[in-house]
Amino acid sequence: METESMVRLKGVVKEYPLGKLKVRALDGVDLCIRKGEFTVVAGPSGSGKTTLLNMVGCVDVPTAGEVLVAGKETSKLDDRGRTLLRLERLGFIFQTFNLIPVLTAAQNVEFPLLLQRRLGRRRRRERVREMLALVGLEALLDQRPNEMSGGQRQRVAIARALVTLPGIVLADEPTANLDTATGMNIIDLMKTLNRERQTTFIFSTHDPRVMEHARRIVRIVDGRIAGDDGCGGAAERAEA
Amino acid sequence: MGLFLTVAVRNLLQAKRRTALLVTALAGVTLLLVLLMALSAGLTETMIRSATAISSGHVNVAGFSKNKPADAWPVLHGIEAIRRKVADLVPEATSLVVRERAWAKLISDRHSLFVSPTGVDYASEARLKEALVLAKESDYKKGGRDVVVGDLSKLAEPHTAVLFAGQAKRLDVEVGDDLTITAPTGAGRTNTLDVRIVAIARDFGFLSNWVTFLPRQDVKDLYQYGDDTGAVVQVYLPDPAGSEEVMGRLREGLAAAGHELMDHEPAPFFMKFERVAGEDWTGQKLDVTVWSDEVSFLKWVVTALDAISVVLVGILMVIIALGITDSMWIAVRERTREVGTERAIGMTRRQVLALFLVEAMLLGLAGTTLGGLAGAGVAALLDHARIEVAWDALRMILMSDVLNLAVGPGQVAWSIGVFTLLTGVAALPPAVRAARMQPVTAMHHAG
Numbered sequence: 001m002e003t004e005s006m007v008r009l010k011g012v013v014k015e016y017p018l019g020k021l022k023v024r025a026l027d028g029v030d031l032c033i034r035k036g037e038f039t040v041v042a043g044p045s046g047s048g049k050t051t052l053l054n055m056v057g058c059v060d061v062p063t064a065g066e067v068l069v070a071g072k073e074t075s076k077l078d079d080r081g082r083t084l085l086r087l088e089r090l091g092f093i094f095q096t097f098n099l100i101p102v103l104t105a106a107q108n109v110e111f112p113l114l115l116q117r118r119l120g121r122r123r124r125r126e127r128v129r130e131m132l133a134l135v136g137l138e139a140l141l142d143q144r145p146n147e148m149s150g151g152q153r154q155r156v157a158i159a160r161a162l163v164t165l166p167g168i169v170l171a172d173e174p175t176a177n178l179d180t181a182t183g184m185n186i187i188d189l190m191k192t193l194n195r196e197r198q199t200t201f202i203f204s205t206h207d208p209r210v211m212e213h214a215r216r217i218v219r220i221v222d223g224r225i226a227g228d229d230g231c232g233g234a235a236e237r238a239e240a
Numbered sequence: 241m242g243l244f245l246t247v248a249v250r251n252l253l254q255a256k257r258r259t260a261l262l263v264t265a266l267a268g269v270t271l272l273l274v275l276l277m278a279l280s281a282g283l284t285e286t287m288i289r290s291a292t293a294i295s296s297g298h299v300n301v302a303g304f305s306k307n308k309p310a311d312a313w314p315v316l317h318g319i320e321a322i323r324r325k326v327a328d329l330v331p332e333a334t335s336l337v338v339r340e341r342a343w344a345k346l347i348s349d350r351h352s353l354f355v356s357p358t359g360v361d362y363a364s365e366a367r368l369k370e371a372l373v374l375a376k377e378s379d380y381k382k383g384g385r386d387v388v389v390g391d392l393s394k395l396a397e398p399h400t401a402v403l404f405a406g407q408a409k410r411l412d413v414e415v416g417d418d419l420t421i422t423a424p425t426g427a428g429r430t431n432t433l434d435v436r437i438v439a440i441a442r443d444f445g446f447l448s449n450w451v452t453f454l455p456r457q458d459v460k461d462l463y464q465y466g467d468d469t470g471a472v473v474q475v476y477l478p479d480p481a482g483s484e485e486v487m488g489r490l491r492e493g494l495a496a497a498g499h500e501l502m503d504h505e506p507a508p509f510f511m512k513f514e515r516v517a518g519e520d521w522t523g524q525k526l527d528v529t530v531w532s533d534e535v536s537f538l539k540w541v542v543t544a545l546d547a548i549s550v551v552l553v554g555i556l557m558v559i560i561a562l563g564i565t566d567s568m569w570i571a572v573r574e575r576t577r578e579v580g581t582e583r584a585i586g587m588t589r590r591q592v593l594a595l596f597l598v599e600a601m602l603l604g605l606a607g608t609t610l611g612g613l614a615g616a617g618v619a620a621l622l623d624h625a626r627i628e629v630a631w632d633a634l635r636m637i638l639m640s641d642v643l644n645l646a647v648g649p650g651q652v653a654w655s656i657g658v659f660t661l662l663t664g665v666a667a668l669p670p671a672v673r674a675a676r677m678q679p680v681t682a683m684h685h686a687g
Binding site: 054057059060079080083084086087088091092094096098099100101102103107111112114115116160164 | 242243246247250251254577578580581582583584585586587588589591678679680
C-alpha cells in the first residue's frame with residue numbers, strides 16, 4: 001500500500017567547523033520515511049545519527065542537500081518557520097528526558113499546548129489527562145520531575161511529545177538512561193502508540209536489544225547510510 | 241503569560257539564595273531612594289512653608305519706583321488699587337497681604353546687624369501668626385530660662401519688633417530690650433527709629449538670618465513713604481502648584497490694566513536692586529514673582545540633595561544592575577538545556593526573551609515593592625517622630641529644627657516602576673543570548 005512520505009532527505013551533507021578543519025557529520029544522505037513507520041536510526045557513537053535527527057527535527061539545517069518534513073523544505077524556512085513546524089508537526093523525546101524541572105508532570109505536558117494557543121483551558125486539561133493516562137501516569141499529575149523515576153520521566157516526555165498530536169515523533173536514544181526493563185517498556189509503549197495512532201516514530205539507538213523491536217532499521221556509519229530495510233519493507237519485516 | 245509567570249516564579253524560588261540576595265539589594269536601594277526623595281520633598285515643603293510664611297506669598301506683586309534712573313526703591317504707589325486689581329484677577333486666592341520691604345541696620349547696645357525689616361499689618365497676617373513659634377529664652381540668651389517670653393500680638397503696636405533667635409543671639413538682646421534702626425531714605429538722608437523687642441521667634445533656617453518684622457507704619461515712617469504705598473501684595477493660593485499659572489494670569493491682567501511690568505527674573509527682590517538701578521527708566525514698574533523665585537538662592541540645597549541622590553542611587557543601581565545581569569547570565573548558563581528543550585518543542589525566540597525578562601522583572605518588582613513600601617514606612621515614621629536636628633548648620637540647610645520627610649504614593653510608585661524597568665534592562669543581554677540560542681543544544685548531549 002502506497003503511503004504518504006513524511007520525511008525525505010536528498011543528498012544531505014552536514015559539515016561542522018572544528019578549528020581549521022571541517023568535520024563532515026553527514027555525507028550525502030538520502031532517506032525517505034513514510035507516515036506510520038517505526039524507524040530506528042542505528043549506528044555507533046559519532047556515526048551521525050543525532051545529526052540526522054537534528055535535520056529531520058528542524059533544529060539544524062543541512063550544509064547541502066534538501067530536507068523535506070511534511071512537504072516543507074526546512075532550509076527555506078526562517079527560524080520562526082522552523083519553530084512553528086516543530087510546534088505543529090513534530091514531537092521530541094530526549095535521551096535525558098529534558099523536562100522543565102520547575103513544572104509538574106501535567107504542566108510539562110501542557111507546555112506545547114500553551115505555546116500553540118489553540119485549545120481552551122478545559123480542553124487543554126482534558127488532553128493532558130488523556131495523554132498522561134495513555135502513558136500510565138494519571139496518578140502523577142502534580143509530581144515534579146525530581147519526584148519521579150527515570151522511566152516515569154521518560155513517559156512524561158512521551159506524553160509531552162504526543163500531546164499536540166504530531167505527525168512525527170523523534171526520539172534520540174530514548175532508552176539510553178533507563179534500565180533494560182524500563183527501556184523495553186518505553187519501546188513497547190512507543191510501538192503501541194505507533195500502531196494505534198499511526199504516529200511516525202524515528203528514534204536513534206545503538207542498543208541491539210532495542211533494534212530487535214524496530215520495524216525498519218536505517219544503519220548509519222561515518223555519516224553515510226550503510227544499510228536500510230527500505231521504504232515499504234518495514235511492515236513486512238515487523239510482521240515477520 | 242500565565243505559563244511564563246509560573247516558570248519565572250518557580251525558577252526564582254528554586255534559586256533561593258540568589259533571589260534573596262538580589263531582592264534584598266534591590267529593596268535596600270529602593271528604600272534609600274524613597275528616603276532621599278522623601279527628604280527632598282520634605283525640604284521643598286519646608287521651603288515653601290517657610291518662604292511663604294516669612295518672605296513671600298505663593299505669588300507676589302511687587303516692583304520698583306525710580307525718581308531718577310539711578311534709583312531703585314522697592315515701593316509701589318497706589319498699592320490699594322493694585323491690591324484690588326489682584327483680588328479681581330485671582331478670585332480663588334485664600335488671602336492677600338500687603339507688606340513693606342526695606343534694608344536697614346539694627347543696632348543694639350553692643351552689636352549691629354544688617355537685616356531686611358518687613359513691615360506687616362499684624363491683624364491681616366493669620367499665616368504669619370500660625371508659622372512663627374516663639375523661642376525659649378535659653379535659645380538666644382546665655383543662662384536663659386527654658387520658658388517662652390514675649391507676645392507676638394504686640395507687633396500690632398507701633399515701634400515694636402519681632403526678631404529671630406539667631407539675630408537676638410548675635411545682637412545680644414532679649415525680649416523687652418530696645419533697638420535702633422537706621423536706614424537711608426530717598427532724600428539722601430539716614431533716618432532712625434527706636435523699637436522695642438516684643439517677641440523672639442524660633443529660627444526658620446536661612447531666611448530667618450535677615451528678616452525682621454516691624455509694624456507696616458513703622459517702615460513707612462522710617463522711609464517717609466506716603467499713605468497709599470506698599471512694597472508687595474502677597475497672594476496665597478489654595479494649592480501652591482498653581483503659582484506659575486496665576487503669575488501668568490496676573491502679568492497679563494496687570495499689563496492690560498495699564499501697569500508697566502518688569503521682565504520676569506527668577507530671583508528675590510533684594511538681588512534686583514543693582515539691575516534696576518542700572519536701567520534707564522523712571523516711574524514705577526511691577527514685578528510679578530512666585531515663591532520659588534524669592535527663595536531661588538536657596539534652591540541649591542534641594543538641587544544638591546537631588547544631585548547627591550541621583551549620583552548615590554545611580555552608583556548603587558549600576559552595581560545592582562551588574563549583579564542582576566550576572567545572575568541572569570548564570571541562570572541562562574544553568575538552563576541552557578532547558579532553553580534548548582523549550583526552543584525544540586516550539587517556543588519562539590521572542591517567547592524565550594520574554595521568559596527571562598519576566599523573571600528578571602518579577603525579581604525587580606518584588607525587591608522594589610518591598611523597598612518602596614519599607615522606605616515609605618520609615619520616612620513616615622521619621623517624619624512622625626519629629627527628630628530634632630542637632631547641628632545649627634544642618635538646621636540652616638534644612639530650614640527647620642526638626643527633620644521633615646514627605647512621601648507620597650506617586651514617589652513610591654515611580655521608584656518601583658523605574659527600578660523594575662531597570663531590572664528588565666539589566667537582564668536584556670543574557671535574555672537576548674538565551675533567545676538566540678540554537679535548539680540543537682538540547683540534543684547535544686547524546687548521539
